[in-house]
Amino acid sequence: MDYAKLSDESLIVLIARAQPHALSELYHRYNRLVFSLALNTVGDPATAEEVTLDVFTRIWQRADTYQAEQAKVTTWLSRIARNRAIDVLRRRSVRPEQHSVAWAEVHPQQLPNGHNPEKITELNLRRAQVRAAVAQLPLNQRQSLALAYFKGYTHQQIADELNQPLGTVKTRIRLAMNKLRKTLQGD
Amino acid sequence: MPVDEHVLDLIPLYALGCLDEAETVAVAEHLSHCEQCWAEWQACQAVADDLALAAPDAAPGPHLHQQLLDRISPAPVKPEPPDWRQAFAGFWRQFSPVWGIAMVLVVVGLLAGGFWLWGQVNQADTAEFRTIAMIGAEAAPDASGLIIMSADGEYGSLVVDHLPSLDADQVYQLWLILDGERSSGALFSVSEEGYGVVEISATRLLSDFTEFGVTIEPAGGSPGPTGAKVLGGNAD
Numbered sequence: 001m002d003y004a005k006l007s008d009e010s011l012i013v014l015i016a017r018a019q020p021h022a023l024s025e026l027y028h029r030y031n032r033l034v035f036s037l038a039l040n041t042v043g044d045p046a047t048a049e050e051v052t053l054d055v056f057t058r059i060w061q062r063a064d065t066y067q068a069e070q071a072k073v074t075t076w077l078s079r080i081a082r083n084r085a086i087d088v089l090r091r092r093s094v095r096p097e098q099h100s101v102a103w104a105e106v107h108p109q110q111l112p113n114g115h116n117p118e119k120i121t122e123l124n125l126r127r128a129q130v131r132a133a134v135a136q137l138p139l140n141q142r143q144s145l146a147l148a149y150f151k152g153y154t155h156q157q158i159a160d161e162l163n164q165p166l167g168t169v170k171t172r173i174r175l176a177m178n179k180l181r182k183t184l185q186g187d
Numbered sequence: 188m189p190v191d192e193h194v195l196d197l198i199p200l201y202a203l204g205c206l207d208e209a210e211t212v213a214v215a216e217h218l219s220h221c222e223q224c225w226a227e228w229q230a231c232q233a234v235a236d237d238l239a240l241a242a243p244d245a246a247p248g249p250h251l252h253q254q255l256l257d258r259i260s261p262a263p264v265k266p267e268p269p270d271w272r273q274a275f276a277g278f279w280r281q282f283s284p285v286w287g288i289a290m291v292l293v294v295v296g297l298l299a300g301g302f303w304l305w306g307q308v309n310q311a312d313t314a315e316f317r318t319i320a321m322i323g324a325e326a327a328p329d330a331s332g333l334i335i336m337s338a339d340g341e342y343g344s345l346v347v348d349h350l351p352s353l354d355a356d357q358v359y360q361l362w363l364i365l366d367g368e369r370s371s372g373a374l375f376s377v378s379e380e381g382y383g384v385v386e387i388s389a390t391r392l393l394s395d396f397t398e399f400g401v402t403i404e405p406a407g408g409s410p411g412p413t414g415a416k417v418l419g420g421n422a423d
Contacts, residue, residue, distance in 0.1 A: 078239035
């Protein structure tokens with residue numbers, strides 16, 4: 001079977017049937033996505049690799065819980081990765097000044113096409129769109145958004161961290177999300 | 188519904204998970220019955236999900252793939268079918284933070300006539316069983332737990348969520364407290380997601396105990412609490 005030609009959803013079905021080659025293919029497609037997110041959250045490569053392993057292990061163990069109608073596979077993966085990375089960050093009580101959180105450059109490295117060029121091209125395009133949209137946000141909105149998304153901070157924690165009023169932080173996050181939504185979804 | 192009764196301003200923050208606990212519960216409850224705000228949340232959640240694509244590019248070491256393959260073999264053991272306690276606990280754990288809060292509210296509301304569970308419930312009596320909420324302590328502020336015991340107090344289970352995974356030489360220990368005396372009720376570990384369920388054992392009726400606590404102890408447990416407290420709850 002040529003796993004490279006299968007859709008993400010088909011891979012998940014096979015993973016639920018304990019097919020390790022299917023997990024390998026999914027790993028080849030999205031290990032960078034998961035690792036990048038994890039590294040930007042936890043700040044060190046070794047911990048980010050642990051998180052990446054944990055995420056794909058969880059996929060292996062819980063593939064039968066995936067519901068295609070609720071989210072794409074990449075969305076499911078990134079949600080698991082974000083939650084796991086934030087859990088690790090909180091457990092290790094890493095202070096944010098020990099490492100920084102950043103947004104990617106506007107022009108991303110192109111992911112290798114591998115065996116599934118259509119899927120990777122689609123992902124590359126979306127990455128470029130999202131990064132361009134984030135880059136258009138004012139700096140203070142990007143800062144608040146990064147702490148909320150990558151670090152899992154509450155709005156009060158963000159306000160404390162940036163030494164800003166709580167209302168200001170809430171407004172900035174709301175404005176940033178609404179701007180991104182308008183840019184990315186056209187509404 | 189008038190606009191000011193909606194939670195539109197909070198939804199972008201809710202989608203990011205950066206509201207405080209009370210706001211999170213309020214928004215989740217509102218979303219469970221407001222189609223307009225639900226649609227708004229769906230759109231905001233899609234934006235939040237896209238943010239993963241904006242992390243700076245990085246790649247793990249080439250060794251990681253083999254580590255993954257080593258970790259997953261042999262094939263995982265499929266769990267036994269759950270008993271009634273695990274079936275109830277399944278409602279607790281089969282969710283992301285966003286959807287799960289609403290589901291928990293619905294389940295507990297059906298069981299006990301409607302009340303807030305997420306960090307605010309003390310206890311509820313039903314004809315069949317009784318629940319006691321446990322709240323995360325300083326060592327695990329995001330953790331939560333629920334003791335489910337039969338109405339006669341003869342048996343019960345503990346369900347926990349968002350507890351951090353422990354090192355191999357550590358274990359979580361449940362303490363049953365009566366008149367200041369602590370007795371061990373269970374030893375347990377949690378899944379990678381921080382979820383766990385364990386049956387409680389006691390030398391007397393669970394309903395006799397007035398307080399419950401969970402601490403981190405050395406593997407094998409301790410005669411008394413020695414480690415950090417992660418969960419606590421009162422019976423009344």
